[in-house]
Amino acid sequence: MNNSADNHWYPVAMCSGIDDPRETQLLGRKISLGGTSGNFWVRDSEGRDLPVIEKYGHLWTSPGKPNRDLFDIPEADDVGRRLVDVGSVRVKCSPLRAVENFLDIAHFPFVHTDILGAEPHTEVERYDVKIHEDVDEIWATKVKFFQPQAAKSAGGGIITDYKYRVAAPTCAVLYKTSPPRPGEWDVITLFVQPLTEELCEVWPWMALYDDDAEMADLVSFQQMIFMQDRSILENQIPRKLPLDPGLEAPTQADLTSVAYRRWLKKIGYSYGAQVVAA
Amino acid sequence: MDWVAVALSQDLRNAMAMPARIDGTDLALWRSMSGQVHAWGDRCPHRGMRLSHGFVRGETLSCIYHGWQYGQDGGCTSIPAHPKLTPPKTICATTYQCVEDGGLIWVALNEVTTAPPTLSGKTPVRSVQINTPRHEVAAHFGDAEATIVNAVDMTLVLQSTDDAHCIAHVLSTADPKVASRWIEAQRAEIEGVAA
Numbered sequence: 030m031n032n033s034a035d036n037h038w039y040p041v042a043m044c045s046g047i048d049d050p051r052e053t054q055l056l057g058r059k060i061s062l063g064g065t066s067g068n069f070w071v072r073d074s075e076g077r078d079l080p081v082i083e084k085y086g087h088l089w090t091s092p093g094k095p096n097r098d099l100f101d102i103p104e105a106d107d108v109g110r111r112l113v114d115v116g117s118v119r120v121k122c123s124p125l126r127a128v129e130n131f132l133d134i135a136h137f138p139f140v141h142t143d144i145l146g147a148e149p150h151t152e153v154e155r156y157d158v159k160i161h162e163d164v165d166e167i168w169a170t171k172v173k174f175f176q177p178q179a180a181k182s183a184g185g186g187i188i189t190d191y192k193y194r195v196a197a198p199t200c201a202v203l204y205k206t207s208p209p210r211p212g213e214w215d216v217i218t219l220f221v222q223p224l225t226e227e228l229c230e231v232w233p234w235m236a237l238y239d240d241d242a243e244m245a246d247l248v249s250f251q252q253m254i255f256m257q258d259r260s261i262l263e264n265q266i267p268r269k270l271p272l273d274p275g276l277e278a279p280t281q282a283d284l285t286s287v288a289y290r291r292w293l294k295k296i297g298y299s300y301g302a303q304v305v306a307a
Numbered sequence: 308m309d310w311v312a313v314a315l316s317q318d319l320r321n322a323m324a325m326p327a328r329i330d331g332t333d334l335a336l337w338r339s340m341s342g343q344v345h346a347w348g349d350r351c352p353h354r355g356m357r358l359s360h361g362f363v364r365g366e367t368l369s370c371i372y373h374g375w376q377y378g379q380d381g382g383c384t385s386i387p388a389h390p391k392l393t394p395p396k397t398i399c400a401t402t403y404q405c406v407e408d409g410g411l412i413w414v415a416l417n418e419v420t421t422a423p424p425t426l427s428g429k430t431p432v433r434s435v436q437i438n439t440p441r442h443e444v445a446a447h448f449g450d451a452e453a454t455i456v457n458a459v460d461m462t463l464v465l466q467s468t469d470d471a472h473c474i475a476h477v478l479s480t481a482d483p484k485v486a487s488r489w490i491e492a493q494r495a496e497i498e499g500v501a502a
Contacts, residue, residue, distance in 0.1 A: 151387035
């Protein structure tokens with residue numbers, strides 16, 4: 030059961046935060062990890078070495094045999110971007126609910142009030158969603174939303190353009206207008222480590238154009254946003270993400286979430302999903 | 308199942324929402340601006356968010372996640388992401404019968420045609436959670452099947468929240484401080500015995 034979940038890459042630590050070997054969980058199983066940059070290791074509970082990748086500020090592993098490399102974020106190599114390890118937020122919810130919330134803009138005025146959204150600017154205009162079969166990713170484009178304070182670097186309210194990308198079942202990337210450089214996209218990711226089907230460690234990471242803000246302020250801004258999301262994620266019923274239509278009622282604003290649920294079902298990814306309606 | 312007391316009226320103020328539970332069924336209790344109480348299933352039909360975290364505007368309850376607004380009959384009246392859309396009639400919160408009587412808020416999960424029990428002459432004091440099944444608490448006062456227990460100058464109205472917990476809503480003719488100390492002592496004794 031849930032074997033397909035094994036064959037993906039998952040974040041298990043921030044590379045800069047590994048001082049001593051430690052234990053964590055992945056897909057309900059204990060793993061241990063440690064080492065130093067260039068020499069990190071991850072082991073399963075029987076002491077077998079698991080594959081490791083050091084990328085985007087995080088240490089990645091897989092308990093199975095991933096049939097592809099870790100997804101590419103080319104912007105990570107751009108000159109002039111600041112790479113921000115945000116740290117982790119532990120959330121009592123399905124890893125899939127955490128990703129779905131990250132893909133949603135309609136909640137901004139109510140959950141991130143006066144920061145990422147504000148009444149009466151609640152309308153979500155139609156946007157495009159496509160599954161890119163060649164890379165097996167979901168892309169939502171032409172997403173627009175009015176934001177009172179779009180980023181730490183934003184001085185006032187602006188219409189922010191967004192693009193969303195589901196790069197792996199528990200990893201999503203968003204691209205949004207960079208307030209200091211309106212022609213460029215800031216990159217914010219959500220890397221989710223599924224501890225169990227109903228508990229996850231969320232590792233946000235950013236590649237921003239922002240030369241002014243203190244690193245600590247960038248981190249605390251993003252942490253605040255995720256703490257607001259957590260108050261939602263820990264109070265959804267059921268805790269697992271329902272993949273079958275019928276239990277929940279999407280609208281046009283939820284096109285990305287609808288595509289995400291369909292895609293999970295299509296690729297047979299059921300870890301953290303409620304497949305049969307209760 | 309008949310009427311179950313879920314809260315003291317005084318503990319749910321105007322324009323507020325709060326959670327409640329009957330035998331494992333999660334409820335959102337809310338009181339409109341004009342004072343009308345409602346008991347709904349604690350789940351927004353959109354994305355499953357608990358409606359007890361929602362906010363009240365006028366005679367409506369809105370979900371805190373995306374602001375979907377529901378009217379008195381539970382029907383969705385507004386979806387902020389689509390201001391021009393009239394929400395389909397099928398989008399509806401689960402509603403339960405809910406009345407106020409004798410200073411208590413009563414909910415019936417199944418259709419009932421009777422009125423809630425009359426509790427005359429006593430003043431609501433407080434609600435106390437007891438980490439013991441309802442029937443054990445009732446048995447402590449002499450009748451395991453009872454949901455209303457009369458003891459000296461107190462009345463306890465028992466609400467089973469799940470298999471292991473219940474809430475005692477305390478009404479009394481005594482000084483509220485005395486009543487409060489009395490129920491605390493009873494609770495310690497009951498939980499001690501059960502443990």
